Amino acid sequence: MADILKTVIVAVSRNGIIGRDGDMPWRLSSDLKRFKALTLGKPVVMGRKTYDSIGKPLPGRPNIVISRQAKIDHADVSMAHSLADALTLADRLARETGAGEICIIGGGQVYAQAIGLADRMCVTHVEADLEGNAAFPAIDPAIWQAGEALTVPAGEKDSYPTRYVVYERRRA
Numbered sequence: 374m375a376d377i378l379k380t381v382i383v384a385v386s387r388n389g390i391i392g393r394d395g396d397m398p399w400r401l402s403s404d405l406k407r408f409k410a411l412t413l414g415k416p417v418v419m420g421r422k423t424y425d426s427i428g429k430p431l432p433g434r435p436n437i438v439i440s441r442q443a444k445i446d447h448a449d450v451s452m453a454h455s456l457a458d459a460l461t462l463a464d465r466l467a468r469e470t471g472a473g474e475i476c477i478i479g480g481g482q483v484y485a486q487a488i489g490l491a492d493r494m495c496v497t498h499v500e501a502d503l504e505g506n507a508a509f510p511a512i513d514p515a516i517w518q519a520g521e522a523l524t525v526p527a528g529e530k531d532s533y534p535t536r537y538v539v540y541e542r543r544r545a
Contacts, residue, residue: 377467378474379460381487382411384497384535385509392480392507395426402530404497407537408478411495415472416463418456418487421445423479434476435466439483456486481507494540501533518543 384404385391392398413433421440430436430449437451437459445452451466453459463475477487488494488510494517517540527534 375473376492377464377472378493379477379487379491380411380474381477381484381491381494381496382408383479383484383494383509384499386499386501386503386505388502389508389511390503390505391484391509392426393503393505395422397426398503398505399499399501399532400530401497401499401532401535403525403528404531404535404537407497412476412478414470415474415476416466416470417476417478418453418459418463418483419478420480420483423483424450426480435463435470437463437466456483456490460490481509484509492542496538496540498536498538499533500535512540516543517541 383391384401390398416435416437417431418437421438421443424438424445430447435451436449437453438445439453439456439459441454451462453462460475467475477483477491519538519540521539523537525535525537
């Protein structure tokens with residue numbers, strides 16, 4: 374049976390910030406369109422704070438929320454008590470639906486655990502230094518090989534220009 378790809382999807386400022394007070398410190402309409410295209414039809418794994426900041430399940434994909442205490446009573450949300458449990462459930466859902474990939478979409482605590490388990494990362498580098506209280510771990514070039522890259526100027530609904538990079542885990 375083929376392995377299901379585990380992909381981290383994140384937007385991160387030059388100084389490593391991914392969030393501020395439960396929200397993203399930018400508006401990036403063009404990146405949200407790419408995020409939707411990358412995740413549609415695939416299980417998405419997120420922490421409870423990320424789910425709360427979105428405010429509802431993302432349509433068109435199985436939503437798995439990690440929380441040790443909170444219960445989310447919604448037909449389109451599955452709960453898990455740990456990242457390991459969430460990935461096990463996401464793997465099963467991906468196989469059942471024919472998706473070849475699980476998308477790990479935040480936040481900071483989930484990314485800190487998932488970066489060591491991921492096969493691939495789709496990173497939107499926000500070309501700005503920003504203040505915030507949630508950060509993304511440093512991307513170690515000894516572990517991650519930058520591949521496909523796309524420079525995206527700020528559109529009319531974007532706060533900043535970005536650089537989208539796909540990183541693949543280097544094989545031993």
